[in-house]
Amino acid sequence: MSIVRRTLIAAAAAAAFAAPFAALAQDIKPRLIRFGYGLNEQSNQGRAVKVFAEQVQKASAGKMRVRAIGAAALGPDVQMQQALIGGAQEMMVGSTATLVGITKEMALWDTPFLFDDAAEADAILDGPIGQKVMDKLQDKGLVGLVYWENGFRNLTNSKRPIAKAEDMDGVKLRVMQNDVYLDSFKLLGANAIPLPFSELFSALETKTVDGQENPFNTILSSKFYEVQKYLSITNHVYSPWIVLVSKKWWDQLSKAEQKVLLDAARASRDFERKDTREEAGRALADLKTKGMQVNEVPPAEVARMRQKLERINANVAAHVGGDLWQETQTALAASRAKK
Numbered sequence: 285m286s287i288v289r290r291t292l293i294a295a296a297a298a299a300a301f302a303a304p305f306a307a308l309a310q311d312i313k314p315r316l317i318r319f320g321y322g323l324n325e326q327s328n329q330g331r332a333v334k335v336f337a338e339q340v341q342k343a344s345a346g347k348m349r350v351r352a353i354g355a356a357a358l359g360p361d362v363q364m365q366q367a368l369i370g371g372a373q374e375m376m377v378g379s380t381a382t383l384v385g386i387t388k389e390m391a392l393w394d395t396p397f398l399f400d401d402a403a404e405a406d407a408i409l410d411g412p413i414g415q416k417v418m419d420k421l422q423d424k425g426l427v428g429l430v431y432w433e434n435g436f437r438n439l440t441n442s443k444r445p446i447a448k449a450e451d452m453d454g455v456k457l458r459v460m461q462n463d464v465y466l467d468s469f470k471l472l473g474a475n476a477i478p479l480p481f482s483e484l485f486s487a488l489e490t491k492t493v494d495g496q497e498n499p500f501n502t503i504l505s506s507k508f509y510e511v512q513k514y515l516s517i518t519n520h521v522y523s524p525w526i527v528l529v530s531k532k533w534w535d536q537l538s539k540a541e542q543k544v545l546l547d548a549a550r551a552s553r554d555f556e557r558k559d560t561r562e563e564a565g566r567a568l569a570d571l572k573t574k575g576m577q578v579n580e581v582p583p584a585e586v587a588r589m590r591q592k593l594e595r596i597n598a599n600v601a602a603h604v605g606g607d608l609w610q611e612t613q614t615a616l617a618a619s620r621a622k623k
């Protein structure tokens with residue numbers, strides 16, 4: 285056999301071998317999903333990301349793999365959102381409140397005292413209104429999958445118990461990077477300072493700020509009890525988290541792959557809400573054991589706060605659009621009438 289002929293045969297064989305192998309290689313090379321979040325691994329957020337990761341891995345038979353990266357190691361919410369939009373990161377979970385700069389309709393969820401209880405929040409967030417707000421993200425390069433529960437927020441600080449709005453006078457209070465929060469707490473008399481969550485612990489520790497507000501779960505999992513003395517129960521707003529996907533990346537997935545993610549996101553949501561609610565019940569007692577001084581703001585004083593904050597509603601309505609605002613108020617009134 286001539287050298288030329290041998291080379292030709294070898295090349296043909298290599299090509300015949302390489303073609304299906306390339307297809308196969310593409311098939312078995314797992315899709316890597318970098319999933320960022322802000323709290324630590326031992327938080328309700330961390331536990332639910334793990335549930336999501338396990339289901340994705342299982343349902344895709346290992347072809348999709350989630351690398352969960354917590355404690356804001358990929359940056360605070362706002363930075364991760366930009367990474368998703370640019371396609372440098374695949375997924376994240378974070379507060380809807382920090383998304384308002386991208387999708388103004390998200391401000392709906394920042395309305396003080398919007399929901400009376402978790403059942404109302406679930407019904408609106410998982411219903412057509414929640415979906416409509418989520419769908420607005422698509423034009424901006426993000427795909428929202430589900431809402432998780434961050435929870436009803438309460439105040440902590442190192443100065444004094446807050447028993448009425450006036451007690452917030454001069455308290456340097458960290459708020460999320462969101463104008464509704466900023467305006468609300470200014471209106472209540474606090475010296476509101478927007479900061480990313482990832483900077484909060486050290487800001488409290490160094491007394492750059494005196495206080496902050498978050499659900500019991502986060503106050504516990506982020507160890508704020510180490511640097512905060514007073515916990516005042518207000519339940520002033522229900523705050524959701526949202527699971528986001530980079531639209532650039534999502535559009536490259538097959539329908540089957542998208543379904544794996546959506547199904548796992550829904551399962552993680554159900555797990556997360558149950559887990560969060562169970563933990564919240566225990567967390568308050570834990571925080572007392574850790575030495576926090578807890579006071580419940582009397583209902584009459586909560587009502588006064590609520591009344592002061594009513595001015596904010598008009599701002600939110602203008603921001604999110606009167607139709608969306610009205611639709612939400614109508615849905616809430618209808619569900620309350622049934623109670």
Ligand code: TK8
Pocket residue numbers: 321322323361378379434460480481497498502523
């Ligand atoms: C975690 C934040 C946090 C939020 C905040 O990344 O910033 O206070 O409540 O849960 O999203």
